[in-house]
Amino acid sequence: MQKVTSVTEMRTLAEELRSKDQIIGLVPTMGALHEGHLSLIRQAAEQADTVVVSIFVNPTQFGPSEDFSKYPRDLEADLKRCEEAGADIVFAPTVEEIYPKGYSTFVTEEFVGKPLEGVSRPTHFRGVTTVVAILFNIVRPDLAVFGQKDAQQVAVIRKMVQDLQFTVDIVTAPTLRETEGLALSSRNRYLSNNQRLESLAISEALRYAKGMVEKGELRSDRLIAEATHILGEKRRVRIIYISVVDRTTMEAMREVVPGQSLLAIAAWVDEVRLIDNVLL
Ligand code: AMP
Numbered sequence: 001m002q003k004v005t006s007v008t009e010m011r012t013l014a015e016e017l018r019s020k021d022q023i024i025g026l027v028p029t030m031g032a033l034h035e036g037h038l039s040l041i042r043q044a045a046e047q048a049d050t051v052v053v054s055i056f057v058n059p060t061q062f063g064p065s066e067d068f069s070k071y072p073r074d075l076e077a078d079l080k081r082c083e084e085a086g087a088d089i090v091f092a093p094t095v096e097e098i099y100p101k102g103y104s105t106f107v108t109e110e111f112v113g114k115p116l117e118g119v120s121r122p123t124h125f126r127g128v129t130t131v132v133a134i135l136f137n138i139v140r141p142d143l144a145v146f147g148q149k150d151a152q153q154v155a156v157i158r159k160m161v162q163d164l165q166f167t168v169d170i171v172t173a174p175t176l177r178e179t180e181g182l183a184l185s186s187r188n189r190y191l192s193n194n195q196r197l198e199s200l201a202i203s204e205a206l207r208y209a210k211g212m213v214e215k216g217e218l219r220s221d222r223l224i225a226e227a228t229h230i231l232g233e234k235r236r237v238r239i240i241y242i243s244v245v246d247r248t249t250m251e252a253m254r255e256v257v258p259g260q261s262l263l264a265i266a267a268w269v270d271e272v273r274l275i276d277n278v279l280l
Helices: 007-019 035-047 075-085 124-139 148-163 186-190 193-214 220-232
Strands: 002-004 024-029 050-055 089-091 143-147 169-173 237-246 261-269 272-279
Touching (some): 024 035, 089 124, 148 169, 193 261
Parallel strands (some): 002 089, 024 143, 050 089
Antiparallel strands (some): 261 272
16 A cells, blocks of 8 residues: 655556556545544445545634644554555645645535535535545546545535536445444544443434334424434533435425435534434
8 A cells, every 4th residue: 555645646646547447436534544434445445446545634624613623633543444444545645735825716515515514614515525626636536435424525525526527426335333323433532431422312313213214204393303302311412403304405305205315413412513314
């Protein structure tokens, strides 16, 4: 496995691979890799000849009061994990490589990214689409793998790819969870034992709502009421949003359409912000 930090070197390498007809798979990450990220790398390895994992804590997707400077970083451990999971190249540029002095161009998707995360994090997806567009232009991958855990992110990126006519296939990988149900996230390491226990209410609420749908309940307000009740029993948990939405557009749905809807939750567990969702 090769580690690359320069944009020019990454671009040259990718061009060489393309000239040899290698299918290139890209897995964009912010590092602090866990099994969820590794499952994306394995998925990419199944579909591509060469897997590029980018590790870049992207400053433009953090709000002014968010955790950019204290976001967990552990490149040495990440490199080992990437190699074990089957990555061929790790692209770990500096902030200056991606955003040189005077950088001033941003990509904004203006519909799918507006609700849910877009309400409380109004500049978040602008940072995500911008960095993903830059990565696509450097690596020019045939496919890129994203986690269903960040359902709105996947929807926003699919819309950007469609609107800007990128030729990359977007592959979605299922959410990996701990045995008790908590979705794996780099931010879970901020949780104390008590917070971790209370955060289980999020996946429990999603599971319960999914069960209701399987028994025939399709009304969103009823699902949301039950899920809210489960979360309301935990004193550390404060709901930011809970919504049944269309998987592609992120528009709110009054009724579940099986195969087309998802239930999304964002909540504070004390000062840790967690998101999760379930396909309905
Ligand atoms: P991040 O490093 O948090 O930006 O995440 C990088 C990629 O890993 C994104 O596509 C995420 O959706 C994905 N990811 C994060 N957590 C999980 C998880 N628990 N299961 C599957 N994919 C995940």
